Amino acid sequence: MNVPVFINIDLESQAEELRGYFKELGAEISAERSPKGIEDDLHKIIGVCDVAIHKPDAVPAEVEEVLNGIVSMFSWVTKEDKSGNLILALCEKLFKAPNHEIGLTCLKVMWSLYQSLPEVSPMRFQVYFYLVQLAGRTNQVDLVFKDVDSFKSQFLTSPPSNEQMQKLLRTLHSVLLNAKKSEPASEVMIMLLGTYTTENASQAREEAQRCIIASLADPDTFLLDHLLQLKPVKFLEGELIHDLLKIFVFEKLEGYQKFYDNHKEFVTVLKTKLVRAKLDQANKVVHVSSTMHRTFTKQHWNHLHQLLTNWKTQLTVSREHIGQLAVAQVELMRQNQRATKAQI
Incomplete structure (x- = not known):
């Protein structure tokens, strides 16, 4: 994975920092690391990370940094089934962003998560499904x-x-x-x-x-x-x-x-x-200015080919006429110059 990190420290210290951070926000989580390992740490951290997302005075840049820190820890989970469950749990938290501004932040983090996953990972589809939904809520469908x-x-x-x-x-x-x-x-x-x-x-x-x-x-x-x-x-x-x-x-x-x-x-x-027309009420007549074909048959293509061929021929003829006029104009100028010199 290649994603922004929360803080540039070792994994164990990072887990402790995240635990402490969420505990200070009022989350029900211990500040000490789990003896069961990083997977249990991530499970508990993701379980309470929404306290940062739903914080009334949440600062988007701070929320993004914290969430990216969680994403950066996924690479240490070696068992695919466990990492998959953790990824889905985080996506579910991100998807429930409370407002547009934090929603955009969560979308950026989810996009980073998606891009960090190997192309062979089946989790790419799962994350993309959440991405589409969150992009729709935040009016950012062009991103995904x-x-x-x-x-x-x-x-x-x-x-x-x-x-x-x-x-x-x-x-x-x-x-x-x-x-x-x-x-x-x-x-x-x-x-x-x-x-x-x-x-x-x-x-x-x-x-x-x-x-x-x-x-x-x-x-x-x-x-x-x-x-x-x-x-x-x-x-x-x-x-x-x-x-x-x-x-x-x-x-x-x-x-x-x-x-x-x-x-x-x-x-x-x-x-x-498909039809553009004007209504002449006085004379009870409809003047059609243009129409559009819903279906182009072979006959239509042949007709279009003939029109373009004629247009090309007319352009060729026009170019030749313009060329001839240009030559005649140059010759006339030369004749006038010679006549002027003869008079001098």
């Missing part, structure tokens, strides 16, 4: 989540179980939504739905519905084909929400209007900004 690819790389060496990953993805999705980060939240939800198989797809029924609704309503989401391939979404075949998704993927405005006429009670205000 950059993007989906970075997220996936966190647990390549020691992957969690499928159930653990699903639990984490649900929590992360909720945190991202609360932070108004709809795009990464959508990516995380799709990743969550991708963890289900045909056999257990029914367990993600509600998540699949929320994913479809959020995707349809998101003005920045245009391609929806991939949703139809997800097992939990396939499980919804035959239901209205699935029918609506297929309309957005495969059909046009007429299809949606027909669906709306038949299921007005199902469709609640659905704005996607």
Whole structure:
């Protein structure tokens, strides 16, 4: 482990200093070291460390120093099962920070703990789960989540179980939504739905519905084909929400209007900004200025390719014309210079 330390002294003295510190704050702990060894010392120290976290006049820098001192002692616990229990106990204490300022301090300490753990340690996942929750409470989700690819790389060496990953993805999705980060939240939800198989797809029924609704309503989401391939979404075949998704993927405005006429009670205000238009009330005309395709078929790609090819050709022609004009202008200037010299 490589983390900041409480004080630069030997382990035994550090345990005594921490015990004494917490005892002075009113914690029920002896100032003397445990005869059972460092693991028992840590167990008792972690058990009362919240007196520093919840101290009314707590100074964040002081709290951080004390908590980092506890984290630095973990490296001396050799048995993985015991160190795991101690780490979880500390995370539980840090997670219950009483206010935003101390919460930020606890988040920093927990992040240091996470980074100090070996990549092969299964505890990395456990600590990260607490990190996501605390980051959500302190509005610091950017600290623990950059993007989906970075997220996936966190647990390549020691992957969690499928159930653990699903639990984490649900929590992360909720945190991202609360932070108004709809795009990464959508990516995380799709990743969550991708963890289900045909056999257990029914367990993600509600998540699949929320994913479809959020995707349809998101003005920045245009391609929806991939949703139809997800097992939990396939499980919804035959239901209205699935029918609506297929309309957005495969059909046009007429299809949606027909669906709306038949299921007005199902469709609640659905704005996607796929069409931009102005209403001419006097003439009872709608002037459409632009539209967006939800799905790009091969025909659309071919059309786009033709447009770009024509644009490239026009640019080439324009450049040639400009070049010819420039040459003509230079030649005209030379002729004028020669004429001036001849007159002199």
